Protein backbone atom coordinates (compact mmCIF):
# COMPACT_ATOMS: atom_id res chain seq x y z
CA UNK A 1 0.00 0.00 0.00
CA UNK A 2 1.14 3.50 -0.79
CA UNK A 3 1.35 6.51 1.52
CA UNK A 4 -2.13 7.97 0.83
CA UNK A 5 -3.74 4.57 1.40
CA UNK A 6 -1.77 3.82 4.57
CA UNK A 7 -2.72 7.22 6.01
CA UNK A 8 -6.34 6.02 5.93
CA UNK A 9 -6.08 2.24 6.41
CA UNK A 10 -2.95 1.38 8.43
CA UNK A 11 -3.43 -0.30 11.79
CA UNK A 12 -6.44 -2.39 12.73
CA UNK A 13 -9.17 -0.72 10.69
CA UNK A 14 -12.11 -1.26 10.54
CA UNK A 15 -12.28 -2.03 14.26
CA UNK A 16 -12.76 -5.76 14.83
CA UNK A 17 -15.56 -5.53 17.44
CA UNK A 18 -18.38 -4.06 15.29
CA UNK A 19 -16.58 -2.96 12.14
CA UNK A 20 -16.58 0.74 13.04
CA UNK A 21 -14.99 2.69 10.17
CA UNK A 22 -13.95 5.57 12.42
CA UNK A 23 -11.52 4.13 14.98
CA UNK A 24 -13.43 3.86 18.30
CA UNK A 25 -12.22 5.98 21.20
CA UNK A 26 -11.47 3.38 23.88
CA UNK A 27 -11.97 5.83 26.73
CA UNK A 28 -11.06 3.40 29.48
CA UNK A 29 -8.25 3.18 31.98
CA UNK A 30 -8.34 -0.62 32.32
CA UNK A 31 -9.57 -3.81 30.66
CA UNK A 32 -11.28 -6.89 32.14
CA UNK A 33 -9.12 -10.01 32.08
CA UNK A 34 -10.44 -13.04 30.22
CA UNK A 35 -9.15 -15.33 32.96
CA UNK A 36 -6.61 -15.18 35.77
CA UNK A 37 -3.31 -14.22 34.15
CA UNK A 38 -4.95 -13.89 30.70
CA UNK A 39 -5.81 -10.53 29.06
CA UNK A 40 -7.61 -9.82 25.78
CA UNK A 41 -4.49 -8.00 24.62
CA UNK A 42 -4.80 -4.97 26.86
CA UNK A 43 -4.73 -4.51 30.64
CA UNK A 44 -4.06 -0.85 31.49
CA UNK A 45 -4.18 2.20 29.20
CA UNK A 46 -0.83 3.65 30.26
CA UNK A 47 0.86 0.50 28.95
CA UNK A 48 -1.26 0.22 25.79
CA UNK A 49 -4.67 1.29 24.50
CA UNK A 50 -6.44 0.12 21.31
CA UNK A 51 -7.11 3.65 19.98
CA UNK A 52 -3.53 4.63 20.64
CA UNK A 53 -2.32 1.42 19.02
CA UNK A 54 -3.96 2.28 15.68
CA UNK A 55 -2.28 5.69 15.71
CA UNK A 56 1.07 4.16 16.69
CA UNK A 57 0.86 1.55 13.94
CA UNK A 58 -0.15 4.19 11.39
CA UNK A 59 2.76 6.53 12.17
CA UNK A 60 5.20 3.59 12.16
CA UNK A 61 4.01 2.49 8.69
CA UNK A 62 4.19 6.06 7.32
CA UNK A 63 7.75 6.45 8.64
CA UNK A 64 8.68 2.95 7.41
CA UNK A 65 9.93 2.09 10.91
CA UNK A 66 9.57 -0.87 13.27
CA UNK A 67 7.09 0.53 15.82
CA UNK A 68 5.45 3.78 16.80
CA UNK A 69 4.57 5.30 20.16
CA UNK A 70 2.15 8.14 20.87
CA UNK A 71 2.89 10.70 23.59
CA UNK A 72 0.99 13.46 25.37
CA UNK A 73 3.06 16.16 23.64
CA UNK A 74 6.08 16.47 21.40
CA UNK A 75 8.11 17.38 24.48
CA UNK A 76 6.87 14.25 26.29
CA UNK A 77 8.18 12.21 23.33
CA UNK A 78 11.53 13.99 23.47
CA UNK A 79 11.80 13.71 27.27
CA UNK A 80 11.20 9.97 26.97
CA UNK A 81 13.80 9.48 24.23
CA UNK A 82 16.48 11.40 26.12
CA UNK A 83 15.96 8.97 29.03
CA UNK A 84 17.51 6.25 26.87
CA UNK A 85 20.75 7.84 28.10
CA UNK A 86 22.27 7.96 31.58
CA UNK A 87 24.29 10.40 33.67
CA UNK A 88 27.73 10.95 32.16
CA UNK A 89 26.58 10.51 28.55
CA UNK A 90 27.23 13.24 25.99
CA UNK A 91 24.81 14.42 23.28
CA UNK A 92 25.61 16.46 20.18
CA UNK A 93 22.54 18.44 19.18
CA UNK A 94 21.84 20.83 16.35
CA UNK A 95 22.28 24.39 17.62
CA UNK A 96 19.10 25.58 15.89
CA UNK A 97 16.64 23.00 17.24
CA UNK A 98 13.16 23.88 18.52
CA UNK A 99 13.36 26.27 21.52
CA UNK A 100 11.68 23.77 23.85
CA UNK A 101 14.15 21.04 22.86
CA UNK A 102 17.04 23.36 23.66
CA UNK A 103 15.40 24.18 27.03
CA UNK A 104 14.85 20.50 27.90
CA UNK A 105 18.50 19.72 27.18
CA UNK A 106 20.15 22.84 28.59
CA UNK A 107 17.92 23.65 31.58
CA UNK A 108 16.59 20.26 32.66
CA UNK A 109 18.67 17.28 31.52
CA UNK A 110 21.99 19.01 32.29
CA UNK A 111 21.03 18.83 35.98
CA UNK A 112 20.79 15.04 35.66
CA UNK A 113 24.38 14.68 34.49
CA UNK A 114 23.87 14.62 30.73
CA UNK A 115 26.33 16.72 28.77
CA UNK A 116 25.39 18.63 25.59
CA UNK A 117 27.26 20.23 22.71
CA UNK A 118 25.16 22.43 20.42
CA UNK A 119 26.51 22.55 16.91
CA UNK A 120 25.48 23.59 13.38
CA UNK A 121 25.15 20.17 11.79
CA UNK A 122 26.39 21.10 8.33
CA UNK A 123 30.00 19.95 8.56
CA UNK A 124 31.22 16.38 8.84
CA UNK A 125 34.54 17.61 10.27
CA UNK A 126 32.87 19.76 12.95
CA UNK A 127 30.72 16.82 14.06
CA UNK A 128 33.72 14.47 14.18
CA UNK A 129 35.66 17.03 16.23
CA UNK A 130 32.78 17.34 18.72
CA UNK A 131 32.59 13.57 19.34
CA UNK A 132 33.99 12.48 22.71
CA UNK A 133 34.47 9.00 24.18
CA UNK A 134 31.15 9.42 26.04
CA UNK A 135 29.11 10.68 23.03
CA UNK A 136 26.01 8.49 22.86
CA UNK A 137 23.50 10.46 20.79
CA UNK A 138 23.33 12.81 17.79
CA UNK A 139 20.14 14.89 17.65
CA UNK A 140 19.13 16.70 14.46
CA UNK A 141 16.23 18.72 13.13
CA UNK A 142 15.77 19.32 9.39
CA UNK A 143 14.35 21.66 8.15
CA UNK A 144 15.11 23.41 11.44
CA UNK A 145 12.79 25.70 13.35
CA UNK A 146 12.62 28.66 12.58
CA UNK A 147 15.62 29.07 10.24
CA UNK A 148 14.80 26.16 7.90
CA UNK A 149 18.42 25.01 7.84
CA UNK A 150 18.92 21.67 6.15
CA UNK A 151 21.02 18.82 7.56
CA UNK A 152 22.46 16.13 5.27
CA UNK A 153 21.01 13.11 7.09
CA UNK A 154 23.21 10.48 5.40
CA UNK A 155 26.33 12.43 6.30
CA UNK A 156 25.26 12.44 9.98
CA UNK A 157 24.23 8.79 10.17
CA UNK A 158 27.44 7.72 8.43
CA UNK A 159 29.58 9.47 11.08
CA UNK A 160 27.39 8.11 13.90
CA UNK A 161 27.14 4.49 12.73
CA UNK A 162 30.91 4.03 12.56
CA UNK A 163 31.09 4.92 16.24
CA UNK A 164 27.92 3.26 17.51
CA UNK A 165 26.24 6.60 18.32
CA UNK A 166 22.42 6.68 18.35
CA UNK A 167 20.85 9.16 15.88
CA UNK A 168 17.58 10.98 16.53
CA UNK A 169 15.73 13.26 14.13
CA UNK A 170 12.86 15.64 14.84
CA UNK A 171 10.77 15.17 11.68
CA UNK A 172 7.97 17.55 12.71
CA UNK A 173 8.50 20.07 9.90
CA UNK A 174 8.84 17.72 6.93
CA UNK A 175 6.51 14.91 8.11
CA UNK A 176 6.97 11.43 6.60
CA UNK A 177 5.09 12.65 3.53
CA UNK A 178 8.14 14.69 2.50
CA UNK A 179 10.96 12.95 4.38
CA UNK A 180 11.60 9.33 5.49
CA UNK A 181 14.64 9.58 7.78
CA UNK A 182 14.86 5.87 8.67
CA UNK A 183 15.69 5.15 5.02
CA UNK A 184 18.81 7.29 5.52
CA UNK A 185 19.93 5.35 8.58
CA UNK A 186 18.29 7.33 11.40
CA UNK A 187 17.64 5.22 14.54
CA UNK A 188 14.74 7.16 16.10
CA UNK A 189 12.24 9.66 14.68
CA UNK A 190 10.41 12.06 16.98
CA UNK A 191 7.39 14.21 16.17
CA UNK A 192 5.28 16.92 17.61
CA UNK A 193 1.99 15.58 16.22
CA UNK A 194 0.53 18.90 17.39
CA UNK A 195 1.76 20.31 14.08
CA UNK A 196 1.23 18.83 10.59
CA UNK A 197 0.31 15.27 11.54
CA UNK A 198 -2.79 16.45 13.38
CA UNK A 199 -2.98 19.62 11.33
CA UNK A 200 -5.97 21.37 12.87
CA UNK A 201 -4.62 23.17 15.96
CA UNK A 202 -6.96 21.26 18.28
CA UNK A 203 -4.62 18.89 20.11
CA UNK A 204 -1.10 18.63 21.53
CA UNK A 205 0.66 15.34 20.95
CA UNK A 206 3.93 13.62 20.18
CA UNK A 207 5.26 10.45 18.61
CA UNK A 208 8.38 8.32 18.38
CA UNK A 209 9.15 5.78 15.65
CA UNK A 210 11.87 3.16 16.18
CA UNK A 211 14.05 1.36 13.65
CA UNK A 212 15.03 -1.80 15.59
CA UNK A 213 13.37 -4.31 17.92
CA UNK A 214 15.79 -3.38 20.68
CA UNK A 215 14.84 0.32 20.51
CA UNK A 216 11.16 -0.65 20.35
CA UNK A 217 11.46 -2.54 23.63
CA UNK A 218 13.40 0.24 25.32
CA UNK A 219 11.00 3.00 24.23
CA UNK A 220 7.95 0.89 25.20
CA UNK A 221 9.53 0.33 28.61
CA UNK A 222 10.23 4.06 29.14
CA UNK A 223 6.78 5.15 27.92
CA UNK A 224 5.15 2.83 30.44
CA UNK A 225 7.61 3.59 33.24
CA UNK A 226 7.42 7.36 32.76
CA UNK A 227 3.71 7.54 31.86
CA UNK A 228 4.25 10.02 29.04
CA UNK A 229 1.64 8.49 26.70
CA UNK A 230 -1.19 10.22 24.81
CA UNK A 231 -4.87 9.98 25.78
CA UNK A 232 -7.31 7.94 23.61
CA UNK A 233 -9.27 11.01 22.54
CA UNK A 234 -6.14 12.90 21.49
CA UNK A 235 -5.00 9.83 19.54
CA UNK A 236 -8.34 9.75 17.75
CA UNK A 237 -7.96 13.42 16.75
CA UNK A 238 -4.45 12.84 15.39
CA UNK A 239 -5.64 9.75 13.48
CA UNK A 240 -8.37 11.82 11.90
CA UNK A 241 -5.83 14.49 10.98
CA UNK A 242 -3.39 12.03 9.41
CA UNK A 243 -6.07 10.78 6.99
CA UNK A 244 -5.73 14.04 5.06
CA UNK A 245 -1.99 14.57 5.61
CA UNK A 246 -0.99 13.95 1.95
CA UNK A 247 -3.47 16.42 0.44
CA UNK A 248 -2.75 19.00 3.12
CA UNK A 249 1.04 18.78 2.73
CA UNK A 250 0.78 19.22 -1.05
CA UNK A 251 -1.26 22.38 -0.66
CA UNK A 252 0.84 23.73 2.26
CA UNK A 253 3.86 23.42 0.03
CA UNK A 254 2.27 25.00 -3.03
CA UNK A 255 1.13 28.00 -0.97
CA UNK A 256 4.50 28.27 0.86
CA UNK A 257 6.43 28.23 -2.43
CA UNK A 258 4.24 31.02 -3.83
CA UNK A 259 4.74 33.10 -0.67
CA UNK A 260 8.51 32.54 -0.62
CA UNK A 261 8.70 33.73 -4.24
CA UNK A 262 6.50 36.74 -3.46
CA UNK A 263 8.55 37.78 -0.40
CA UNK A 264 11.85 37.29 -2.25
CA UNK A 265 10.98 40.14 -4.60
CA UNK A 266 9.53 42.50 -1.97
CA UNK A 267 11.45 45.73 -1.30
CA UNK A 268 10.72 45.63 2.45
CA UNK A 269 12.04 42.10 2.87
CA UNK A 270 15.73 41.61 3.66
CA UNK A 271 16.03 37.82 3.45
CA UNK A 272 13.77 34.82 2.86
CA UNK A 273 14.40 31.39 4.41
CA UNK A 274 12.73 28.57 2.48
CA UNK A 275 14.52 25.39 1.34
CA UNK A 276 12.44 25.34 -1.85
CA UNK A 277 14.22 28.46 -3.14
CA UNK A 278 17.28 27.57 -5.23
CA UNK A 279 19.16 30.36 -3.41
CA UNK A 280 18.76 28.54 -0.06
CA UNK A 281 22.15 27.06 1.01
CA UNK A 282 20.51 23.69 1.78
CA UNK A 283 18.41 23.52 -1.39
CA UNK A 284 20.39 20.77 -3.13
CA UNK A 285 20.51 18.52 -0.06
CA UNK A 286 16.81 19.14 0.59
CA UNK A 287 16.05 18.19 -3.00
CA UNK A 288 18.11 15.02 -2.68
CA UNK A 289 16.54 13.73 0.56
CA UNK A 290 13.02 15.23 0.56
CA UNK A 291 9.98 14.86 -1.67
CA UNK A 292 8.92 18.44 -0.95
CA UNK A 293 9.99 21.48 1.06
CA UNK A 294 7.18 21.95 3.55
CA UNK A 295 4.87 24.78 4.58
CA UNK A 296 6.96 27.05 6.81
CA UNK A 297 8.57 30.21 5.43
CA UNK A 298 10.66 32.58 7.54
CA UNK A 299 11.88 36.01 6.55
CA UNK A 300 13.71 39.04 7.89
CA UNK A 301 11.96 42.33 7.53
CA UNK A 302 14.04 45.45 6.77
CA UNK A 303 14.44 47.92 9.63
CA UNK A 304 14.11 47.03 13.30
CA UNK A 305 11.94 45.02 15.69
CA UNK A 306 9.41 47.88 15.38
CA UNK A 307 8.89 47.01 11.71
CA UNK A 308 8.39 43.36 12.64
CA UNK A 309 5.81 44.35 15.27
CA UNK A 310 3.95 46.65 12.86
CA UNK A 311 3.83 43.88 10.27
CA UNK A 312 2.47 41.34 12.78
CA UNK A 313 -0.18 43.77 14.07
CA UNK A 314 -1.45 44.56 10.55
CA UNK A 315 -2.09 40.97 9.49
CA UNK A 316 -5.73 39.90 9.29
CA UNK A 317 -5.88 36.45 7.65
CA UNK A 318 -2.67 35.27 9.36
CA UNK A 319 -3.18 35.03 13.14
CA UNK A 320 -0.41 36.08 15.50
CA UNK A 321 0.15 32.78 17.28
CA UNK A 322 2.74 30.21 18.30
CA UNK A 323 2.77 26.75 16.77
CA UNK A 324 2.45 25.74 13.14
CA UNK A 325 1.21 23.09 10.77
CA UNK A 326 -2.52 23.76 10.96
CA UNK A 327 -4.93 24.55 8.15
CA UNK A 328 -5.12 28.20 9.29
CA UNK A 329 -2.17 30.47 8.50
CA UNK A 330 -0.13 31.76 11.45
CA UNK A 331 2.62 34.32 11.87
CA UNK A 332 4.93 34.62 14.84
CA UNK A 333 8.03 36.38 16.16
CA UNK A 334 10.58 33.71 17.18
CA UNK A 335 12.71 36.06 19.33
CA UNK A 336 9.84 36.86 21.71
CA UNK A 337 7.61 33.82 21.19
CA UNK A 338 8.67 30.30 20.08
CA UNK A 339 12.37 30.80 20.80
CA UNK A 340 12.17 33.14 23.81
CA UNK A 341 13.53 30.29 25.97
CA UNK A 342 16.90 30.68 24.20
CA UNK A 343 19.10 33.42 25.72
CA UNK A 344 19.42 36.54 23.54
CA UNK A 345 23.15 36.11 22.82
CA UNK A 346 22.58 32.46 21.85
CA UNK A 347 19.79 33.49 19.47
CA UNK A 348 22.04 36.13 17.92
CA UNK A 349 24.83 33.56 17.49
CA UNK A 350 22.67 31.11 15.58
CA UNK A 351 20.94 33.75 13.44
CA UNK A 352 17.52 34.30 15.04
CA UNK A 353 17.37 38.08 14.77
CA UNK A 354 14.72 40.42 16.19
CA UNK A 355 13.58 41.10 12.61
CA UNK A 356 12.89 37.42 11.89
CA UNK A 357 9.26 36.41 11.29
CA UNK A 358 8.06 32.85 10.85
CA UNK A 359 5.00 32.07 8.75
CA UNK A 360 3.11 28.80 8.97
CA UNK A 361 1.42 28.92 5.60
CA UNK A 362 -2.06 27.42 5.77
CA UNK A 363 -4.56 26.20 3.24
CA UNK A 364 -6.48 29.40 2.53
CA UNK A 365 -6.67 30.77 -1.01
CA UNK A 366 -3.17 31.91 -2.00
CA UNK A 367 -4.41 35.25 -3.38
CA UNK A 368 -5.99 36.11 -0.01
CA UNK A 369 -2.77 35.17 1.80
CA UNK A 370 -0.57 37.28 -0.45
CA UNK A 371 -3.02 40.22 -0.28
CA UNK A 372 -2.81 40.01 3.54
CA UNK A 373 1.01 40.09 3.49
CA UNK A 374 0.97 42.92 0.93
CA UNK A 375 -1.33 45.05 3.09
CA UNK A 376 0.74 44.48 6.24
CA UNK A 377 4.09 45.12 4.51
CA UNK A 378 2.76 48.40 3.10
CA UNK A 379 2.62 49.77 6.67
CA UNK A 380 6.19 48.78 7.56
Ligand SMILES: *Cc1c(COP(=O)(O)O)cnc(C)c1O
Nearest residue numbers: 073074075098145172192194205
Ligand atom coordinates in the same frame (compact mmCIF):
# COMPACT_ATOMS: atom_id res chain seq x y z
C1 LIG B 1 6.32 22.18 18.58
C2 LIG B 1 7.57 21.43 18.37
C3 LIG B 1 8.04 20.55 19.35
C4 LIG B 1 7.35 20.37 20.68
O1 LIG B 1 6.12 19.78 20.55
P1 LIG B 1 4.87 20.02 21.57
O2 LIG B 1 3.80 19.19 20.98
O3 LIG B 1 4.59 21.49 21.55
O4 LIG B 1 5.31 19.57 22.91
C5 LIG B 1 9.19 19.84 19.07
N1 LIG B 1 9.85 19.99 17.90
C6 LIG B 1 9.41 20.83 16.95
C7 LIG B 1 10.19 20.95 15.67
C8 LIG B 1 8.27 21.59 17.15
O5 LIG B 1 7.87 22.43 16.20
